[in-house]
Amino acid sequence: MNSQKICSPGCINFISQISRSFSKSCAKESQKKCRLLVIGGGTGGCSTAAKFVRKLGAGNVTLIEPSDTHYYQPMWTLVGGGIKSLDDSSRSMKSVIPSGCEWIKDKAVKFDPINNTVTTAHGTNVQYEYLVVAMGLQLNYGHVTGLLEALERDPAVVSNYWDKSLVKTFPALQKLQSGNAIFTFPNTPIKCAGAPQKIMYLADDFWRKNGRRENINISFNTALGVIFGVKKYAERLSEIVKKRNIGVNFNLNLIEVKPDSKEAIFAVTNSDKGETKSVKYDFLHVTPPMSSPDALRESTLVDQAGYLNVNKETLQHVEYKNIFGIGDCTNVPTSKTAAAVAAQAGILRTNLGAVIDGKPVQSLVC
Structure with missing residues (x-):
């Protein structure tokens, strides 16, 4: 047997008053x-x-x-x-x-x-x-295939631009004993264009002081065709990376990270044939594309x-x-x-x- 509850006219009037009052409150x-x-x-x-x-x-x-x-x-x-x-x-x-x-x-x-x-x-x-x-x-980590997963799963993949990943960076520097350390720069305008290199130089200094630098290959992979956008500073930075034995690879834009195989996939930005390059990493600092x-x-x-x-x-x-x-x-x-x-x-x-x-x-x- 179905049962129904019926409000009295007084009840209906009370509910209507409450409803109107609530609507006015929400509108305000x-x-x-x-x-x-x-x-x-x-x-x-x-x-x-x-x-x-x-x-x-x-x-x-x-x-x-x-x-x-x-x-x-x-x-x-x-x-x-x-x-x-x-x-x-x-x-x-x-x-x-x-x-x-x-x-x-x-x-x-x-x-x-x-x-x-x-x-x-x-x-x-x-x-x-x-x-x-x-x-x-806006930081567009999701525009790089596999990057968000890598930042979550792989302690060797870090980014100083995001507070949740930033706290992983120094522990990753401490842990690395040898191998490939890659620092990236995307194909979009970014905030603080010097930051991707600043952390690279700090890492280089840390590994030198701890006697590991000879066993670590540092690379700066940038989507740009120059090391820095201001010519005066680019000339000096070119001297610094040469002195510190840091490799610089131009026209490489990070498009995918494969944490299981520890591969970073880069698009060759000056190629009209859709070329890509795969690089193995043991440490990867990513500067994400931004907008x-x-x-x-x-x-x-x-x-x-x-x-x-x-x-x-x-x-x-x-x-x-x-x-x-x-x-x-x-x-x-x-x-x-x-x-x-x-x-x-x-x-x-x-x-x-x-x-x-x-x-x-x-x-x-x-």
């Missing part, structure tokens, strides 16, 4: 407004928020950042080299976001510059008067390469004049480093401040 939570919205809690985002909280006052600046921890990533080379610990490079995100700035602990997933709105992963729509995009770069974050790259805010399309002399978006950018996610032709962010910060403060005050922007040079 999913809609926010601010004068300035900053996307990203890295160096560029936090410094921008701090400056404009002072200018606009508490409650007028909102920052969207999903992470609980803020890392000073320039220190990560030293962590990988056993000189610093990961904890030395970290602070709680809460501690670095300026007082008076509202923190939305979520991820920006959609940009609507026509309606001055950003949507988060949890469905919050944030409407802004001014927007600063400081999202940094702007998916949400930004899929928006209307980017150039053809997928980076935030700003005027390089003002940091103002070329189309949407209430939008500015700073750091690695922009198409400004500087290195993607904390030093570049420091240089850009003053330009951003000057020009965003001018727009807020109804004044013209200034053409400045990073």
